[in-house]
Every structure is written in structure tokens, then in C-alpha cells.
Amino acid sequence: MGLNLEFDIRRAEQKDAAEIANLFLISSDGLATYIWRKLAKDGASLEDLGAARYARTETAFSYQNCLLATQGESIIGMAHAYEMQVARGEPETDPVLAPYAALEEPGSLYISGLAVHAPFRSRGIGAALLDCVEALAFTRAIPHLSLICFERNTRAIDFYLRLGFRVADRRPIVPHPDLHYSEGDAFLMTRTVGRVRAGKVSAPRRALASPHGASAISSTQQ
Ligand SMILES: CC(C)(COP(=O)(O)OP(=O)(O)OC[C@H]1O[C@@H](n2cnc3c(N)ncnc32)[C@H](O)[C@@H]1OP(=O)(O)O)[C@@H](O)C(=O)NCCC(=O)NCCS
DSSP, X not given: OOOOOEEEEEEOOGGGHHHHHHHHHHHTTTHHHHHHHHHOOTTOOHHHHHHHHHTOSSSSSSGGGEEEEEETTEEEEEEEEEEOOSOOOSOOOOTTTHHXXXXXXXXXXXXXXXXXXXXXXXXXXXXXXXXXXXXXXXXXXXXXXXXXXXXXXXXXXHHHHHTTOEEEEEEEOOOOTTSSOSSSEEEEEEEETTOEETTEEOOOSOOOSSTTOSSOEEEEOO
16 A cells, blocks of 8 residues: 655644654654653653653743644654754753753754654655744744754765755764764754755745644645
8 A cells, every 4th residue: 555645734732742752752863762761750651751841831842842744633743943042051061961062053943853753754754844944944034944963863964964954063972872873973954044055045935824823734745
């Protein structure tokens, strides 16, 4: 049976928090596992902790900053992004997390998570999610997108390079059993919003219809 390649992209709702947490476990290559394990108390599962984290409101790591790719009722991918604040608090003292704190790009729309469930990859869903993130940056007049990716996640690095991201900075990772990679660097990758492509300035191709719209974008892949 062939895959139905139609999908929608909509804003996440609070009821989606568990699915968002699940996709964060895929997108972060072990970092979410590391962070959530540190926060877990009284034997709470990582999945429950992650779901509670993304059910919150008015915080960077909220469902409110998440776009979901869907097919019918099924969630098949997500992009999570928030504006990176200029002022940071205390320097990061956890050595495992320090490289990522050092790579933050203040003033950018930071893509904190991007993932598509494996059976739905290589069909343009990841690129469509990034288009929508760029549209959000465009409407908020945020000039850059940024993200952090492991050097050893070569498929994702190639994907971002193909979509016009460039490596702006890098830090060696500090290995930990929770992390999927034990060597190589973490890359800060950035892209200008409304970027120059083949000599022309191009605005994002898709835009969200309404700030709280349910099913804002529809896309059919050939
Ligand atoms: C990185 C990731 C989000 C990309 O999502 P995706 O939906 O597969 O991305 P796209 O389909 O837009 O583009 C990826 C590929 O599809 C190809 N493609 C895009 N549209 C296509 C289409 N209509 N038909 C055939 N191929 C297509 C692209 O050329 C690209 O080639 P590749 O398979 O060699 O990589 C996904 O691979 C993923 O979830 N990976 C695991 C989590 C992860 O690493 N996240 C990034 C952390 S920084």
C-alpha cells in the first residue's frame, strides 16, 4: 500500500503535549533524555515529564511554540521554535549542556526541535515545516533562523545545508551515555529570513493563515 502524501500543518494544542514530547525525544538525539532525567522526580517516566513540560503555557518550551504536521488525526512531524532572548541568566554550569548554551544566537528564531516520524521522511514534510517556521519569523520581523545540530547527524546536516543554512559556529560535544553521538562537534546553523536565492530575494513560500488557526496550511506532495 502506498503512502498518502497529503499532509496539513497546524499549530499545536495543549492536548498534543505527549506527542510533542515524543517527537522531541527523536529530534534531540539524546539531549532531551539527558535534561528530563535530571528533572525527573519520584520515578516519573521521561515521557510523562516531557508531556507535562510541553503542556505548560507562556514559556519557551510550550506547545504554544510548536507546529505539527498531521495526516488526518495522526501527528507525523513537528517543528518547535521560539525567539532566543538577548539577555541570558547565569552561565551554564553543567558541562554536558555548556556547548549548546555557548551556541545560542540571541535575536534569532531558534528551532529547538524538528522531527518527522521515520515512515514519513523524504517527502518534503521537514522542508514544509521549516517554511512555516520561516513564515512565523517573517511576520514577527525576526531576521534569522538558528538551530543546533550534531555534526554526526549527517543526514540532518545535509538537509539543512540544502535548504540554505550555514554553519556559523561549532563546539565539541561533551559525551554522555544519554547522547546518541560520543564524538564530533555541535554545529550552530543559521539562515537569513527571506533569503537571497539565485540572485533574488525570496519571501517564505507559505504563511500561517491565523495566529490561532486550526489547520492553517495544506500541502500535497507529488
Ligand atoms: C531531518 C528531518 C526532520 C527531515 O525531515 P524530512 O521530512 O525527511 O525532510 P524532507 O523530506 O523535506 O527532505 C529530506 C529528503 O527528502 C527529499 N525530498 C523532499 N521532497 C521530496 C519528494 N517530494 N519526493 C522525494 N524526495 C523528496 C530531499 O531531497 C531530502 O533528501 P534525503 O532523503 O537524501 O535527505 C528528518 O529526517 C528527521 O526527523 N530526522 C530525525 C530527527 C532529526 O535528526 N532532526 C534534526 C535534529 S537537528
